[in-house]
Amino acid sequence: MTSQGPILQISDVSLVFGGVRALSDVSFSVQPGELFSIIGPNGAGKTSMLNCISGRYQPTTGSVSFKGQDVTGLKPNDRAELGIGRTFQNLALFGHMSVLDNIMVGRHHLLKNNCLTGPLYWFSGAQKEELEHRRFCEDVIDFLEISHIRKATAGTLSYGLRKRVELARAVALRPDLILLDEPMAGMNLEEKEDMARFIIDLNEEWGMTVVMIEHDMGVVMDISNRVMVLDFGRKIAAGLPEEVMANKHVKKAYLGEDDDATDEDEQVA
Amino acid sequence: DDDMVFVGHLMDITGATGFIGKFYADGVRDALMYINTHGGIDGTVLDSESVDYAYKVPQAIANYKKWRSRNNMVAMQAWGTGDTEALISFVAQDKVPVYSASYSGHLTDPTGKNPKTAKPAPYNFFYGASYSDACRALVQWAAEDWKASGGSGKPVFSHIGDNHPYPNAPKEACAEYATELGFDVTEPVVVSMKPGDFKAQCLTIKEAGTNYGYLGNLGPSVVSLVKSCDTVGASPKWLANIWAGDYETLKTIGDVENYVFPAMTSFWSDEGVPGMDLVREISKMSDSSGEQFRTHHYIRGICSAYYMKEAMEWAKANGGITGENIKAGMYARTDWVPAGLEGVCMPATWTAEDHRGINTVNIYNGSAKGGEPTVTKAATVTLPRRDDWLGY
Amino acid sequence: MNFELLFQLLLNGLIVGTLYGVVAMCFVLIYKSTQIVNFAQGEFLLIGAWVCYAFLVEMHMPFWLGFIFTLLFMMAFGIILQMVVLRPMIGEPIISVIMVTIGLSIFFQAATKWIFGATTATYPQVFETRSVNLMGMQIETAYIMSFVISLVIMAAFYWFFKYSKLGLAMRATAFDQQVAQSLGISVKTVFAMSWAISALVSGVAGIVIGMVNGVSSALSVIGIKVFPAVILGGLDSIIGAIVGGVIIGLLENTAEFVDGQYLHWGNLFSIAPFYVLIIILCIKPYGLFGTKDIERI
Amino acid sequence: MLSVNNIEVVYDEVILVLRGVSLEVPQGKIVTLLGPNGAGKSTTLKAISGLLKTEDGKVTRGDINFMGQQIANGNPEDIVRSGLFQVMEGRRIIEDMTCVENLRLGAYTRKDKGVKDDIDMVFEYFPRLRERTGLAGYLSGGEQQMLAIGRALMARPKMILLDEPSMGLSPLLVKEVFGIIEKINREQGITMLIVEQNANFALKVADYGYIMESGKVVLDGTRDELLNNEDVKEFYLGGGSEERKSFKNIKSYKRRKRWL
């Protein structure tokens, strides 16, 4: 890994679906250890951007490179192995598995046993390996404070808990870059605070680089190092949170506030 | 009533071959019942159970095992290819003679003399000419018919049937004999066992100029085929296999001529056959009016049961009714007809080396042009017991 | 190469293919509105064929009357079946419902054999002539009838799903029963309607097949036989069903030509559609007209 | 208009989720239901709208009364016809249909002719949707949320249950959506029960609020009562009346409020 260069480099990425231009020539880079946020109105192309990074979509033009390596043509599973993990805006848990198993799936690429050694559980070392990784998953579970639901079936959980399990699953990958798509959606203030705390910890203690999409400006302002704003697939601003918030275009297209003061009042109410 | 022996009867009434299996099963059932109400096997009561296995092999085996372990079965009446084949080794091991309605040639080779026999079947018997022999008889008749009707050149013969054990049973044997008799044998025409629209195949048959088409399939499929062929104007003389040749089939097809098929018993409507009185009595077991029409399959079922009965009688007189003795009983006589069924069943002979019970086939010509079907006897063919035909 | 034979075979394929198309349409109808693949489809045909037979032969009705009565009967049958068996399954896993249709097929297979007998029966002469000459090829009159009917049905359904409110409701139900319910759609009504319509169309197809091949319980295999047609056209496309049916019909007949004239493998007629099916699916995973799943996260 | 009396809900015959929840929604008012994840808010809404059934859930005790009718364990479609419409959590639009088709479906229970005009009305509210002519499944998360709300408007019900309407919407739209909610309530007199995480907005439009936790209602009161409750302030609205706390400086161990 090149320690100096950016961990993620997006160059001139465009994405077209039929008539819709979801992204137009977007470029940006994320430095190792950064907490980078993407904001923008609905349908601006934020999720599409994450999809390009994680490999779900192939950009129509442009390239994505990760840790200095061009990963544009790579399949999502290969990118996961390189160290890109993510959560989803519309929950994508394995609904019929227990929470624990969901998280264990995150360990997939780190496990060695396979369909030949797995069945010979006791004799092939599969058991030992499973238990080792289980230990790590338990750490993640403790960290995200979901130990009370560890055996629950993921599909029966409430929305907020599922979001948390998704985060746990992505963390279990032990990625270098973690992509979070609206992690705070459907949470109340208290839970947002928890979530913010987890993200900061992941970033600072666990050393993961974070790219986050979020609509809660309070959170974005407080915890991110840098913010990029997309609108209609175009990058309209980027920089420190305060700078971006002050940007006229951003205010108009996204925040929809003409006078800050009244809104702040309402927020506190 | 301690003096009882158990005979199992596997029948298919509701399964894939139920439409024809029912006729045969009724014959066997009525015969067994009649035997019991008329003194059993020299006083020994036949305890029998008729089970509909719906043409499913696992069910057949389960029943077989049940009868073996619970009822101490000494002999069995069975039906289809699948179950008969599956049971070959079990019955040989348990020494239970099986009388089935599966007339596959290879079941006639009890010792595996013919190199083509994959597996000797020492405990399998059936009453009737094997499928191969029946087909041979048909082509032998066809060869003469071709001459008689003034045909010139080589007659064209086609095997028409599905690529399944049943239609395939006589495929090669029959084609070989046809070639031997100077037929021009076409590639077999494959037609599904399930009914459908067969005009495509009929066009092929028409194109090939087939004069004699052997129908290897059964009921519904044959009906569809003959009707389809009629539509496109392909009308060879049909040589039907035994299960596809009867009044019922003719009636359903309607509008057909030259529908030739073999039979190994007399017909229900035949006059002056001494054994028919007994058949009519047996028929009353399930139809007290005695009016119901019975197919020749029904009558063949009776023959099958009666050969077993007489072999049991022999066994009883010679050391007790056991599977082994019944088998020996089958070999005890030559050219025999069960008492009371003279003229109905044909004289048959089984030996320890050769289970080809009969080698004579009656050939009938059916027609249903314009209304009621008519069937006329065309010939009686007696085939030589060639060694290379044993088990094949 | 024997062009005349090939031509006749292709013509035959086209005509028989539309019949496959009609049967395929019955599948599509059920699938489009309930996501269920009806394994009892063959038995539906069978029931239609037998009931019409009973009206014509046992009750000596004139054909058109018997035909209409059969359709009414089939509609009632579909609704009652839905009420008794399929309604309790609403909201249950689709695969369980599919298994239920397998249970139904076992049940009706035995029931029809019991009621109508196991042997084959033939319809009385319905049309003036049994077949008409079409470009040198004899075609059963019944096929011509099915050809016309299928076109009408197809047009009607196309409109129905695209524009009618009930059609929309059916599609919504197929997508997600829970959501449909939350919109006030009565899943029961949708189910009842779609089973009734499918049974009705099956009745038409059953009568045609019965007229051509005779009625016997083995006739129900056509239910499985048209699967390739359904898939080829795309599971949820009405037009696809017809196109798929015609393609299968043509394929079968071409296979018969190649096989009968050149290859002599036997059985290519019934097996070729399956090879082609796999190949086409590998190129177009949703058949020719099927809608793609939305793969978005 | 709607009253829920002491209901108990069990999933899958064994999992007890609601343990005696009661609430009251008066005609023409907006009531909000707040609570942490997994408290049973969505379950309460599903119990009211009858959708519980489709998830193997059942109201095992208590009753639910909507405009004088018992609707506990009733059929969802009958409940909708009686004028009670739920916007489900997680958008749940029909992905393989277009926006317009989705909207038309929203009006499924309506018999009048105004459907066309109402579609235009929805497009007025959410102009973005007008341009999206493809299948709804390809819409962005927020666009789908707009569509889901629009679909509810199409039904012109007497009462709407909204499950987290602001989820995934941009700040601008959140404001608009709540504006729309208030407007509809005011103009059309539609009663609302809103489950919401964004307590600030929810309490701004609501007349009355309930707070749920672990399957029970732990606190309820009028808007002003709740806005002035210290605990609510701290845990739902973001700090007392002082400066808003920064998310950055949250201590790893912090006091948690549990009413139970």
Add this chain to the structure above:
Amino acid sequence: MAGFSMRPCGDFRTTYRQDTRIFDTTFVRNAAILGVIATALIPFVLDGYYVNLFIQISYFAIAALGLNILVGFTGQISLGHAAFFGFGAFASAWINNTTGIPVLLSIPLAGLMTAAVGLLFGLPAARIKGLYLAIATLAAQFILEDFFARADWFTGGSYGAAANPVNVFGYEVLDDFSFFYVCLFFLVIMYLLGTNLMRTRDGRAFVAVRDHYLSAEIMGINLTKYRLMSFAISSFYAGIGGAMYGHYLGFVSAEGFTILLSIQFLGMIIIGGLGSVKGTLMGTIFMVLLPEVMENGVGLLSVFDWANSTAVTDGLAYIKEMAIGLAIILFLIFEPDGLAHRWQQIRAYWKLYPFSY
């Protein structure tokens, strides 16, 4: 929050090892071992009929487990399982007949051969999903059936192939009594292997692919690889089951492996419970015993005189068939999630007893 952990109070696990055990309490494990021992005693206490039923259950159950891995765990519906089952039967007979490799070894070898064939027919699964894939497997069913009827060198053509009895250390297992133990051995082994597979990495990957293949891919799971692998493993089980079937009957004929059997396999796993190893066994028992129970039920009527006339017995035969269909329908109406699910509920209920929730 509702009780998520449905373990008896006081049963706390102290190590992860304890937590990953197949049987969640010692009691259950001992009960299972006892169950196997009790089963082993069947031939001594019950007659040949039951022994045969057990043998049927065991080879079907092994094959059905394979199907459940494919359908229940990986979410790819297959309508061609009977063909793979049949392929295993032919393959084992062929290996043993042509090379003389002992049957006990040719059975797993046949499993491997079938796995290879399964892999081949699984190839479309890389692109095709859902019901489209189901129909592609239906094509596999018909293509293989056709192959069986055609490949004389391998299957003996439509006539079929002879299969030798199992031979254990020079002792020919001819009777059911001994074959029973061969079956029990294979059954226990295959189920243990299956259970282990499902609780380790690749098993989880299967379920992940089933539940949400898009996110599974992003979690690092290679979809194509796992879709194919699932076909291979499923066919492996089918092959083993089929091989046992072949050697039990001593004769293999193409007739037995039709779409009807494929559907029956599906019935076993749906009734048992998709995605449940235990359920597979329960479902197989259900499907094998159903016709027998119906048969015996009909048999009971024969004590009445009226039930012995041909007309009535024929009617009963149809009623029996109808009852089989009806039993499946009723079962699914009342237990749409399968036996395994009900079993879970019963256990949950008793653990929480006397508090009903």
